[in-house]
């Protein structure tokens with residue numbers, strides 16, 4: 619991703635890119651400030667449209683603490699729909715072509731594999747907003763029928779991102795800090811890795827990207843493998 623001129627000042631201590639496990643790559647500061655601000659603005663517009671973002675209800679009746687708006691396919695625990703069945707039933711918002719292009723760049727960069735990037739056409743995004751004590755329990759992203767990687771982009775307040783293995787929901791796991799602008803890709807043999815967000819790190823400085831006080835936004839891009 620092209621960097622923009624005021625990015626360097628924020629990275630006083632450079633954080634190197636890291637391969638956390640086979641197919642799992644963390645690229646700190648992948649998005650420049652302008653791109654971060656543009657994405658936050660886009661996320662605000664998506665959350666204003668129609669019935670807006672919502673805290674999804676889990677099958678047991680509990681509500682998630684994270685607020686989500688979906689693009690392309692609407693995710694309801696644990697399935698996809700073209701309509702917002704747990705809201706007003708309206709059609710899900712379209713998945714923009716420019717976001718698919720961004721996802722393709724992300725995969726190409728993270729895997730250092732232009733062909734993998736060119737082949738990547740995500741058609742689902744979950745745009746998650748975390749505030750206060752919001753967190754996300756350990757889970758797998760497994761409602762998709764396609765094997766393609768998941769691209770995650772973080773904006774605003776930093777968090778602890780916990781990543782384990784595809785085989786066990788409990789540890790061992792690694793805790794990684796995801797900061798504004800960071801890219802994380804998980805795919806290949808770790809496409810079904812267990813992961814979650816146990817807490818936000820609001821004490822961290824956050825670049826002014828347009829998120830609310832203490833707010834973290836995360837976009838996950840996925841290939842549904844669904845048609846229709």
Ligand SMILES: O=C(O)CCC(=O)C(=O)O
Nearest residue numbers: 744746759770815836838
């Ligand atoms: O917020 C994050 O970093 C992860 C989000 C996530 O795992 C999901 O939406 O399935």
Ligand SMILES: [Fe+2]
Nearest residue numbers: 757758759813
């Ligand atoms: Fe996930």
